[in-house]
Amino acid sequence: ISRALLAELGPVLIFAPRRQMAEDLATALSSTLPLDEPLTLTQEQDALVGDRLGKLLRNRVAFHHSGLSYAVRAGIIEPLAKRGQLRVVVATMGLAAGINFSMRSVLVTGTHYQAGNFQRQVRPDELLQMFGRAGRRGLDDFGYVLVTPDIPRLHDAHPLKLRRAEPVDWPTMIGVMREAVLRDEDPFLKAKDLTARLFSSRPLTVGVERFYAIKAHSTGSAQGDSTSSGQADSASSLPIDDPLCGLPVDGERARLVRRHDREMLTPGGMxxxxxxxxxxxxxxxxxxxxxxxxxxxxxxxxxxxxxxxxxxxxxxxxxxxxxxxxxxxxxxxxxxxxxxxxxxxxxxxxxxxxxxxxxxxxxxxxxxxxxxxxxxxxxxxxxxxxxxxxxxxxxxxxxxxxxxxxxxxxxxxxxxxxxxxxxxxxxxxxENPETRRTYPAICQPCALKGDCEGLELSVSPALAWRQLGLVDQEGVPTRRGIIFSFFNQGEGLAIAAALEEPDYPIEDLVFDLANLRVGHRFSLDETYSHGRLGAVCQMVYQRGEYPGYLELGLPIAYGPGGSEVVRDVVAHQVPRHRLVSESVRHGDIERALTEWRSLLRQITQAPAYDWDRWLQLRDIAARYVHSTRSPARDPLPPLAPAQSQRYSGRFISRLARSA
Incomplete structure (x- = not known):
């Protein structure tokens, strides 16, 4: 970094995999890089940033991650970086897409970072996003990527090819199916027709296509036979448009026909x-x-x-x-x-x-x-x-x-x-009767059992809806499915499961909703309990895996511990600084409250479905939705006049003398 600054490649934006690494690296650089003119902070800025970050800022070095409060990120670090007042900023990779400033050079220090509950590898498009921060608009003709051995380079980055997400949006589909039921239409057929009209590189499927293809073919054949042979028996012209099991979902029929019953041969030869x-x-x-x-x-x-x-x-x-x-x-x-x-x-x-x-x-x-x-x-x-x-x-x-x-x-x-x-x-x-496997009793006389055996066993959307209890056998959305359709991803699954527990107090559920979007930050250790909401989800959904919706029976962004923090701030009026720890920072608490308010607002704006516990949840959510204030609505600390001017970089001459 010293050589980069000496070569007039500063200021430098460094991406580190974790918060602690970003803070430690910024501290090490601050104590190593010489400086001629420290940055002077105002009294308001000094009170917001604290002692550690304040010392770094005076040396024109800063770290930037989601644990910082909104006022520090958006009101101090980002404005100073945009005006060239900082020589080095060390940011976390997880916040790369949210950084609202650029610097002349960029250095990426690793290939993995923490995202939610998992370690993830940096994707090429994420690398491109990070490298794209190199070069300041209106100031630099070129941006520079600093490299060292064993770290990503510019040729490792390339844009993500945009395409429509192949999976269908479950809440939208359930909502469409509910409207079809209200209009006395076939809900599965309505969902199938909708996916056929969606733009995609390959056809989207719901999981009932084979059933309706057989139904249409059987109906068409029966009508043709009736037209060509008017003297035929009227019973023979009736279409057999459904399998005997009456299951429209192809995956259910595929599993049923493979669920062979075991029979034994008795001494009587039966x-x-x-x-x-x-x-x-x-x-x-x-x-x-x-x-x-x-x-x-x-x-x-x-x-x-x-x-x-x-x-x-x-x-x-x-x-x-x-x-x-x-x-x-x-x-x-x-x-x-x-x-x-x-x-x-x-x-x-x-x-x-x-x-x-x-x-x-x-x-x-x-x-x-x-x-x-x-x-x-x-x-x-x-x-x-x-x-x-x-x-x-x-x-x-x-x-x-x-x-x-x-x-x-x-x-x-x-x-x-x-x-x-x-x-x-x-x-x-x-003791040891001779056994054989045979079709289930309902499949034995069915002429379509051979066709059902050829169906794939993969979990289609319709099969997943049936497994999760979102629709009944005919495709009519259940109460759980209707609540699910009001939300995004797996949040509605958790809310519906909790509402179905009659002994789950709504007052507790309102605060437990904060866990749906906080991720791993608020968990104290690896042996934590998932809390009551998490336990209910895992029990109801049997720790199922449904990509994009549930992981081990929990919503994707679910994390324990957030509800306790939100309850302390909102209900117990505990000062936020008392809740700050090594893993939970001011920014984490702000984000948890913001996401919680967003979810409460979504509940209050959702339809007034006729269910006493849902209506009670809407009423209590409306009571708490304005209990906290968004930090974005508070005025940001103004920059001092000297901070609004671009830093000249006179420290370079001292670097040269020390070299």
Whole structure:
């Protein structure tokens, strides 16, 4: 910068990515660049700029960003820069389009800057906007771009090719559709016809074009058939102008036809809708064998051996398994006279006592030392105290016991083991039924299901309106959609969602509206809560992503913390300087109040829709709309006579001597 000033390339406008960087760079330049004639500030100017910026201005250096108050930006820095009183101005990139002055040379220090809640890369047209500030009208024949390694250069900038935005304006379309309903016209057809008349490089679509094309073709074909064959049956000439589902939105039909229902094949050979798996008992579960036959699970050795331990055995029954024994309940042809279980030694009878088997003694010593201390058990006490331990380890229940070869053996069943299965219409629980996917029931007889399968799954405007609840199935705007049509972008979505919450006080909502346009500045940290308005939006819109309208279920410019500041200023009369912090400056508070007033004014001027909460919001907004005053209406501090003259730049000679 010193060399640029020495080469008579000053004054210089520098663009920095962030506020803090702009302030630090301006401070460093102020302390480094020599100066012969400091700038004298008036008492009013000195009171407005503060100590830090005042010191920089005396050295003819300044920073310029949106955190400065309107009076400082528009009343001091910009007039001084226009009159050549400043040698260097360091501005943020985000305010490049709003800078109302030019300087002889421009330097862009980075390629990224903060915009809202995201880091964004400088676009070529934004670079052109910054470089376009080089050269003062009426003073310079040329403007200069200063470059250093690894920063953008002039060839990186080029103008943005202007074209009409391809997405249709949702609030406008919803408003047109509402008027169509009031005139007893088809709202979707009205929106489709409007987009066809809009100028665009390629056709704009709503998302119902295929439906109305099929409808027009079917109607035309039916009328032609009726004209050519007058003797035909009158019923055959009726046009089938709608799909059976009755959904005009192409995206909805595309999703419906792909939402295949899952069916299962039952033991009776019938296909039935497959229900959600439910709890069942292992003893009632049926399994499908590779040959397609069904059998109870416990009659298949390969499956039964996955339960318990010990020798696999057959437990036989009479005509049917007794209910008292917990046997399976099923259809008669699926009952079995046996099931597989497990057989293990339990104890060795010694006189009138039972001594636990070797494996059982080891188990008791490891887990139940008090039971292991007993050498012999009476049979009744054994079954009462020790058998529950065995059943828990086996995960089955004792079916019968007998003495063989000097040992007491027990057979265990697993019919009560909890499992999951699919119950058919006859109450049978099936483990692995054969399944297939089929069209939804309403699509199966429809002749247009093949056409619906070929539709794209992308989110069209009409599909988005349906997902957000702005219109009903026929395209009639809902109450939410009508409120949405009164506003721009996603602000109406947030307001409508909040009004739908009956326990959301309107007095609180009026101040929470300030969050809709403040961005990230007022959030204290990265773990902040979105506030009640943000929470309602995310709950209602399920954190949906709709470009240009919602990001994670929130309006694009939404940011928490602004409502508290606005409430403190308006309702609690807190002085603004007490609300200033490192991240929230005077300019941020002014802008938050300005945007809040603008939104309140928009509410008061919106139609008086017949909804008590909306009318209440309009009344309260009218009460607060004039509660604050725009800083642009206040008189700006005048420049001193010496400040109105162009600075001669005598500091250059001193730079030369110091060099």
């Amino acid at each position: 296909w039935e809708p497959q229900p959600t798996a439910t709890e069942a008992r292992l003893g009632e579960l049926l399994v499908r064998l590779p040959n397609g036959h069904w059998r109870p699970v416990l009659t298949v050795a390969a499956i039964a051996q996955n339960h318990g331990f010990g020798a696999l055995c057959k437990i036989r029954f009479g005509q049917s398994i007794r209910q008292a024994q917990g046997g399976p309940v099923g259809q008669s042809h699926l009952r079995s006279s046996f099931e597989y279980g497990r057989e293990i030694p339990l104890a060795a009878p010694k006189k009138e006592t039972w001594v636990p088997a070797k494996w059982l003694r080891k188990l008791l010593r490891e887990r139940f030392p008090l039971l292991a201390a007993v050498n012999g058990w009476q049979p009744e006490e054994f079954l009462k105290q020790v058998l529950p331990v065995v059943e828990a380890e086996m995960r089955g229940r004792l079916h019968e016991q007998w003495v063989r070869e000097g040992m007491v053996f027990g057979r265990f069943r697993f019919d009560e083991v909890p499992v999951t299965g699919y119950r058919d219409s006859r109450g049978r629980s099936l």
